[in-house]
Amino acid sequence: xxxxxxxxxxxxxxxxxxxxxxxxxxxxxxxxxxxxxxxxxxxxxxxxxxxxxxxxxxxxxxxxxxxxxxxxxxxxxxxxxxxxxxxxxxxxxxxxxxxxxxxxxxxxxxxxxxxxxxxxxxxxxxxxxxxxxxxxxxxxxxxxxxxxxxxxxxxxxxxxxxxxxxxxxxxxxxxxxxxxxxxxxxxxxxxxxxxxxxxxxxxxxxxxxxxxxxxxxxxxxxxxxxxxxxxxxxxxxxxxxxxxxxxxxxxxxxxxxxxxxxxxxxxxxxxxxxxxxxxxxxxxxxxxxxxxxxxxxxxxxxxxxxxxxxxxxxxxxxxxxxxxxxxxxxxxxxxxxxxxxxxxxxxxxxxxxxxxxxxxxxxxxxxxxxxxxxxxxxxxxxxxxxxxxxxxxx
Numbered sequence: 001x002x003x004x005x006x007x008x009x010x011x012x013x014x015x016x017x018x019x020x021x022x023x024x025x026x027x028x029x030x031x032x033x034x035x036x037x038x039x040x041x042x043x044x045x046x047x048x049x050x051x052x053x054x055x056x057x058x059x060x061x062x063x064x065x066x067x068x069x070x071x072x073x074x075x076x077x078x079x080x081x082x083x084x085x086x087x088x089x090x091x092x093x094x095x096x097x098x099x100x101x102x103x104x105x106x107x108x109x110x111x112x113x114x115x116x117x118x119x120x121x122x123x124x125x126x127x128x129x130x131x132x133x134x135x136x137x138x139x140x141x142x143x144x145x146x147x148x149x150x151x152x153x154x155x156x157x158x159x160x161x162x163x164x165x166x167x168x169x170x171x172x173x174x175x176x177x178x179x180x181x182x183x184x185x186x187x188x189x190x191x192x193x194x195x196x197x198x199x200x201x202x203x204x205x206x207x208x209x210x211x212x213x214x215x216x217x218x219x220x221x222x223x224x225x226x227x228x229x230x231x232x233x234x235x236x237x238x239x240x241x242x243x244x245x246x247x248x249x250x251x252x253x254x255x256x257x258x259x260x261x262x263x264x265x266x267x268x269x270x271x272x273x274x275x276x277x278x279x280x281x282x283x284x285x286x287x288x289x290x291x292x293x294x295x296x297x298x299x300x301x302x303x304x305x306x307x308x309x310x311x312x313x314x315x316x317x318x319x320x321x322x323x324x325x326x327x328x329x330x331x332x333x334x335x336x337x338x339x340x341x342x343x344x345x346x347x348x349x350x351x352x353x354x355x356x357x358x359x360x361x362x363x364x365x366x367x368x369x370x371x372x373x374x375x376x377x378x379x380x381x382x383x384x385x386x387x388x389x390x391x392x393x394x
Contacts (some may be wrong), residue, residue: 007094008052009101012045020057021050028084039082042185049105051085051098058094059085061102064394067181068115069174070355071299071331071385074181078106078289080116081394099127100316103289107317112294113354114287117393124285128316130348132286132355133178133388137279138265139258142227142251144275147244152211154246157201162187164203165213165233172233176262177356178284178388186392190215190231199230202246204239212239214246224255231391232259234267244270262389284390286351291320292335294354300382302331308378311341312350320347328382343379345369356385 012018022036040048043062051059064079080102085095106114115132118124157164166187173179180186193199197217205211212234219226227250234240244267247257258279261267268276288294291312307327314320325339343360345353349368352358360379363369371379 007097010050012048021060024086025082025084042188049102051094058089059098064183066183069179070177072174073299075112075297078111078114079394095123107289112290117284128347129285129287130351131283132351132357133284134263134281136263136281137260138276139256139279140276141256142254145244145248146272147248149241149245152205152238152242154202154204155207160191160199160201162191168213168233171235177386178390180390180392204242211236214243225253227254227257229259260391262387288347288351295326295335296333300328300331304381305329306378309339309342311344312347314347343371343375353383355388356383357388
């Protein structure tokens with residue numbers, strides 16, 4: 001039974017609705033109501049959206065207002081999180097309507113892109129999201145690190161405050177496609193202690209001009225004591241070498257070190273052997289809400305001057321469903337309507353191309369786009385770049 005036409009979309013309007021949403025999301029994600037109150041306060045009540053049937057809350061989600069780096073430019077982005085629908089309303093179209101209304105609101109606000117982690121790709125593909133980047137959890141036994149470089153000093157930061165690390169993080173993040181220009185709530189998750197654990201943070205290098213940092217916790221599982229790297233940034237090779245020495249120095253008690261990085265992690269170049277392993281990985285998804293704005297705010301290779309004539313298909317937003325000319329010069333793009341449309345693709349495929357997750361040839365091989373050879377060549381030159389990834393989950 002499809003009932004989405006009877007559902008109303010909006011914000012949390014009172015304390016009762018906030019409580020209803022908390023109970024619903026607690027059931028959906030298997031957390032506690034205490035965790036819900038922390039989550040609500042951290043993100044802010046105004047950043048939640050609901051779907052209602054009468055006075056009953058049927059579902060909801062959270063919106064993180066932040067940015068994401070592509071081609072060395074930070075693009076305004078809406079991160080979607082905690083999408084939950086009451087069990088008795090699943091399969092009725094409620095989730096689709098919730099997402100559709102949220103994206104329409106963001107589009108009207110002029111937000112260029114939206115990113116999320118998907119529990120199911122089917123729903124999000126229906127509203128125009130596609131695979132766009134990777135988050136990998138790496139692990140290595142401390143005994144296998146074998147680094148002894150203490151050239152740089154390390155200084156404990158206590159209390160742990162995110163403003164100490166923000167500039168170092170930003171300098172590293174802007175060099176990697178997909179890294180976040182973080183929302184304050186993301187920073188809070190990193191610097192505040194989870195449950196009964198302690199958070200330890202260190203600056204690497206001179207206190208007046210640090211070259212990196214590491215934020216970590218310790219926990220236990222069946223493998224023994226773990227060193228969990230919550231966040232890191234290294235601006236110099238010396239800082240990266242000092243990080244591995246720091247991890248190796250835990251070897252008397254800690255069995256394994258875990259951290260999040262890209263599918264191809266350049267940190268592992270400094271290890272003596274290929275002993276670091278990816279334990280799990282997941283792909284996040286991106287939706288281009290405003291094609292011209294997203295393409296104009298992205299950065300491109302400085303040496304490239306060319307035009308790409310796109311024909312974009314988008315069932316949700318008529319303003320995107322047309323031909324565009326992307327003209328690039330000196331690292332920046334300008335988009336105008338029209339052109340030959342020799343590079344034809346759905347807005348979902350444009351998301352995977354935009355982030356540099358897949359090459360134009362790979363997308364064409366899978367039937368995601370259709371282009372002339374000249375169009376493929378120009379797209380390759382524009383969207384070549386590092387594999388998109390982010391260390392954060394939201």
